[in-house]
Amino acid sequence: MAKYLLKRLLNLIPVILIISLILFMILKLMPGDTVSAYLGQRKVTEEQRQMMIQNLGLDQPIFVQYVKWLWQSLQGNLGESLIHRKPVVEIMGSFIWNSFMLNIVAFIAAFAVSIPVGIKSAVKKYSLYDNAWNVFSLMGISLPSFFFGLLLIFGFGVFLQIFPLNGMVTAGYLHANGFERALDILWHMVLPATVLMIIDVASLTKYMRNSMLEVIKQDYVRTAKAKGLKDKVVIYRHAFRNAMLPLVTLLGLYIPGLFSGAVILETIFIWPGIGRVLFEAITRRDYMLLMASNMMFAVLLLIGNLLADIGYAMVDPRIKY
Amino acid sequence: MKRTAILLVSIMLVASMILSGCFAKQQPQTLTVGCEGTDGIFNQNYTNSSYSTWAINLLFEGLIMLDKTGTYVPAAAKEWKVSEDGLTYTFTLRDNLQFSDGKPLTAEDVEYTYLMVADPKYDGMLVDNVVDFKGFAEYSAEGSTLTAMEGIKVIDKKTIAFTFAEKKRTNLAKLGLGIMPKHYYVFEKGNVAATASLNDKPLGAGPYMIEKYEPNQYISMVKNPKYWDAKAIKIDRVVIKSVDSATEMDELQTGKIDLIPGSVEADKRDTARNDANLAVYEFPRSGFGYINFNCSEVAATHEKEVRQALSYAFQGEAVIDTLFTSETGTKLAKTQSVPFSQVSWAFTDELLKEVTSYTYDLAKANKILDDAGWAKGADGIREKNGKKLIIKMAAMPEHPILDSLVPLLQKWWGEDIGAKLEVEYMEFNAILDYISTNADTNEDKWDCFFLANTFPSADPDSVRTSYASDEIKNNGQNTNRLKNEELDAMFKEAVKIIDQEAAKKAYIDIFKLLTEENPTLVVYANVYADLASKRLKGHEPGPLFSWELNIKNLTLEPVADAK
Numbered sequence: 001m002a003k004y005l006l007k008r009l010l011n012l013i014p015v016i017l018i019i020s021l022i023l024f025m026i027l028k029l030m031p032g033d034t035v036s037a038y039l040g041q042r043k044v045t046e047e048q049r050q051m052m053i054q055n056l057g058l059d060q061p062i063f064v065q066y067v068k069w070l071w072q073s074l075q076g077n078l079g080e081s082l083i084h085r086k087p088v089v090e091i092m093g094s095f096i097w098n099s100f101m102l103n104i105v106a107f108i109a110a111f112a113v114s115i116p117v118g119i120k121s122a123v124k125k126y127s128l129y130d131n132a133w134n135v136f137s138l139m140g141i142s143l144p145s146f147f148f149g150l151l152l153i154f155g156f157g158v159f160l161q162i163f164p165l166n167g168m169v170t171a172g173y174l175h176a177n178g179f180e181r182a183l184d185i186l187w188h189m190v191l192p193a194t195v196l197m198i199i200d201v202a203s204l205t206k207y208m209r210n211s212m213l214e215v216i217k218q219d220y221v222r223t224a225k226a227k228g229l230k231d232k233v234v235i236y237r238h239a240f241r242n243a244m245l246p247l248v249t250l251l252g253l254y255i256p257g258l259f260s261g262a263v264i265l266e267t268i269f270i271w272p273g274i275g276r277v278l279f280e281a282i283t284r285r286d287y288m289l290l291m292a293s294n295m296m297f298a299v300l301l302l303i304g305n306l307l308a309d310i311g312y313a314m315v316d317p318r319i320k321y
Numbered sequence: 322m323k324r325t326a327i328l329l330v331s332i333m334l335v336a337s338m339i340l341s342g343c344f345a346k347q348q349p350q351t352l353t354v355g356c357e358g359t360d361g362i363f364n365q366n367y368t369n370s371s372y373s374t375w376a377i378n379l380l381f382e383g384l385i386m387l388d389k390t391g392t393y394v395p396a397a398a399k400e401w402k403v404s405e406d407g408l409t410y411t412f413t414l415r416d417n418l419q420f421s422d423g424k425p426l427t428a429e430d431v432e433y434t435y436l437m438v439a440d441p442k443y444d445g446m447l448v449d450n451v452v453d454f455k456g457f458a459e460y461s462a463e464g465s466t467l468t469a470m471e472g473i474k475v476i477d478k479k480t481i482a483f484t485f486a487e488k489k490r491t492n493l494a495k496l497g498l499g500i501m502p503k504h505y506y507v508f509e510k511g512n513v514a515a516t517a518s519l520n521d522k523p524l525g526a527g528p529y530m531i532e533k534y535e536p537n538q539y540i541s542m543v544k545n546p547k548y549w550d551a552k553a554i555k556i557d558r559v560v561i562k563s564v565d566s567a568t569e570m571d572e573l574q575t576g577k578i579d580l581i582p583g584s585v586e587a588d589k590r591d592t593a594r595n596d597a598n599l600a601v602y603e604f605p606r607s608g609f610g611y612i613n614f615n616c617s618e619v620a621a622t623h624e625k626e627v628r629q630a631l632s633y634a635f636q637g638e639a640v641i642d643t644l645f646t647s648e649t650g651t652k653l654a655k656t657q658s659v660p661f662s663q664v665s666w667a668f669t670d671e672l673l674k675e676v677t678s679y680t681y682d683l684a685k686a687n688k689i690l691d692d693a694g695w696a697k698g699a700d701g702i703r704e705k706n707g708k709k710l711i712i713k714m715a716a717m718p719e720h721p722i723l724d725s726l727v728p729l730l731q732k733w734w735g736e737d738i739g740a741k742l743e744v745e746y747m748e749f750n751a752i753l754d755y756i757s758t759n760a761d762t763n764e765d766k767w768d769c770f771f772l773a774n775t776f777p778s779a780d781p782d783s784v785r786t787s788y789a790s791d792e793i794k795n796n797g798q799n800t801n802r803l804k805n806e807e808l809d810a811m812f813k814e815a816v817k818i819i820d821q822e823a824a825k826k827a828y829i830d831i832f833k834l835l836t837e838e839n840p841t842l843v844v845y846a847n848v849y850a851d852l853a854s855k856r857l858k859g860h861e862p863g864p865l866f867s868w869e870l871n872i873k874n875l876t877l878e879p880v881a882d883a884k
Contacts, residue, residue, distance in 0.1 A: 032750030
């Protein structure tokens with residue numbers, strides 16, 4: 001197993017390098033460059049424009065720029081964003097954390113709801129409970145997130161005035177301490193997290209249900225029931241533990257998603273996450289920020305995949321590497 | 322399961338009811354302004370956002386500032402004198418000026434402010450403010466060891482003199498930069514970028530000082546007790562908050578924000594008009610949406626007759642009626658015949674009488690083309706010297722205005738006059754590449770494009786570079802590539818006239834010639850509106866006079882009853 005792990009990790013290195021090269025080329029081949037996007041039609045002297053281009057190293061051949069970027073990144077210097085005038089790491093750090101907070105809460109809530117619902121739906125197949133959740137799942141998958149988000153904002157924010165319309169903290173309110181701030185954030189998180197959660201719940205319940213159905217059909221479950229074990233024991237101790245396997249793989253693939261931000265949701269809820277920042281970075285050709293964040297997502301995805309495979313091996317004794 | 326669900330929901334409802342009381346707005350005298358979001362760079366040298374500029378204008382103060390008529394009036398300086406030759410401006414600062422940290426503001430800080438922008442490695446947008454100073458080239462040259470510039474002279478702690486290389490009416494406007502403290506924004510010459518780390522921790526001598534900044538959420542500012550005119554400030558706190566277009570009206574109507582400046586949409590204006598608690602303040606935009614024609618030799622629009630014909634065939638009023646009039650009849654824009662700011666002092670009735678106005682006249686359009694030798698071919702498309710009248714337009718896809726405008730143009734610049742319009746769709750940055758960044762190599766690929774322009778200055782000289790021969794180059798400002806030496810000379814002479822009244826005649830002549838050449842077709846000049854709570858008093862917005870410049874006249878009535 002250790003050998004397998006090592007082999008997989010070593011394989012990641014050339015993959016990451018190739019991804020970074022392709023990513024870099026794509027960004028540079030897009031028409032427009034950072035300096036033009038930054039200045040727009042503003043007037044600057046020719047010398048100043050040249051100086052800006054030189055400062056950013058944009059006058060050198062693309063491959064040279066790539067090598068320079070690679071060399072700097074390996075040393076930990078991910079560059080500075082021209083748009084924000086700050087080191088890329090600082091920008092990513094603050095905004096990714098905001099997105100992560102929202103995503104993890106939605107994620108935990110989604111799993112907490114989906115697993116019991118999925119199990120019960122499978123056990124009580126075609127019952128009213130099952131059908132109701134089925135319809136609900138379909139709605140959750142088909143409804144566009146921004147529409148649902150706006151619905152919640154108008155319903156709970158404007159009409160009932162229970163939750164705030166948008167933002168992560170109350171504008172202009174100075175928190176007395178960290179605890180008060182955390183409470184403010186949680187209260188603001190309810191609506192956006194609900195939207196995110198519903199989207200996830202819709203698909204996760206289906207996954208759980210199908211997986212459970214597969215397992216319930218099996219002979220050993222029949223045997224367990226025949227043995228006279230209580231229903232709860234049969235379902236949770238025997239059936240669920242096996243039905244959980246596909247979900248474990250899913251967990252690994254969810255990891256990169258936790259660190260990214262849904263642009264649309266963050267825009268309507270004015271949540272200061274990484275999604276909006278990156279969207280703006282694309283239109284303004286902020287290469288350093290785009291490279292660093294896209295590379296991060298790529299690496300997270302690869303690691304997530306690896307973790308999913310390892311997780312599968314750990315949970316399923318049939319799998320030996 | 323059902324019980325836990327009910328329990329959870331009830332806990333949430335109770336908690337939210339308690340919490341919603343906790344975080345209610347605290348002081349009645351807090352003005353909350355909504356915008357698309359600041360970029361968090363509260364430093365005039367580096368910001369790229371007009372919303373951050375609001376905050377900067379409240380946190381910093383310059384020697385002079387604009388009043389509502391567009392005239393420069395004393396701010397941190399109590400007076401100034403101009404030398405005989407019109408090249409030197411000497412300012413006297415007010416007594417006892419202090420930054421918000423208590424340290425005194427002297428002429429050295431004023432000098433420092435401009436040396437930051439003149440730094441050899443400065444890469445922001447304000448270079449234009451110092452480029453005309455005497456000795457700029459020597460000071461800003463790479464590797465220069467000069468510690469002072471010839472054109473900036475500190476005479477004593479309260480007096481400073483600026484000398485320009487040439488006499489120009491526009492020189493005074495360069496001297497309004499917010500004064501930055503030398504002791505705080507420290508850097509060594511050649512490394513002004515080191516001050517960027519203080520972008521979100523501003524320190525100035527303006528009417529307000531920063532209280533809290535939450536990235537991509539809001540910035541809150543409180544009255545600066547050290548400001549020289551603090552007793553004139555009636556609003557204790559200002560919060561500039563990010564809002565979203567979909568929900569901003571709800572925030573305004575529920576009192577979460579008090580002001581939405583520069584609103585464009587008609588339905589929001591109608592909603593505000595129908596709300597007893599809201600007021601609408603309309604004002605014209607200092608800018609417009611336009612179509613620029615390619616005047617270079619290789620373009621189909623090279624001849625001025627073609628450009629004139631296209632303009633006569635363009636149904637300007639119809640565009641306003643279909644695209645810029647709401648169902649309730651609210652007009653959101655108007656047509657404009659001259660390509661500079663309609664709020665300029667030079668934009669007089671006299672000027673409008675003298676210039677060529679291209680009011681829709683299809684017969685005239687066709688006649689001009691006939692007379693110029695563009696004969697209709699067998700396919701109905703005009704040609705001259707073997708060249709067909711095919712007009713290539715560079716346009717942005719999924720653009721709210723272009724989506725409706727392009728089909729109209731295809732008819733007006735198609736069968737109506739015997740031409741053909743070919744549209745190439747590309748993203749904004751790609752268009753910029755065509756017309757500016759790589760303009761020289763791309764000049765044969767387009768004949769017209771549609772963009773919008775905002776003029777931060779009321780002075781008509783601000784359009785000089787858009788039509789100057791020396792700006793026809795890569796990264797140049799002249800995106801229509803008009804080359805008219807007589808026009809160049811006229812602009813150069815007109816800017817030397819210091820007195821505005823005297824200058825008006827010169828600009829009548831300039832725009833007479835420019836509208837005849839007609840490189841720019843103005844499509845629409847918006848009417849913007851500020852939407853505000855009726856509690857806000859004293860608000861008199863103009864396109865070049867936004868709310869924060871008028872802060873000394875603004876008051877906010879307390880909320881009538883607590884919610």
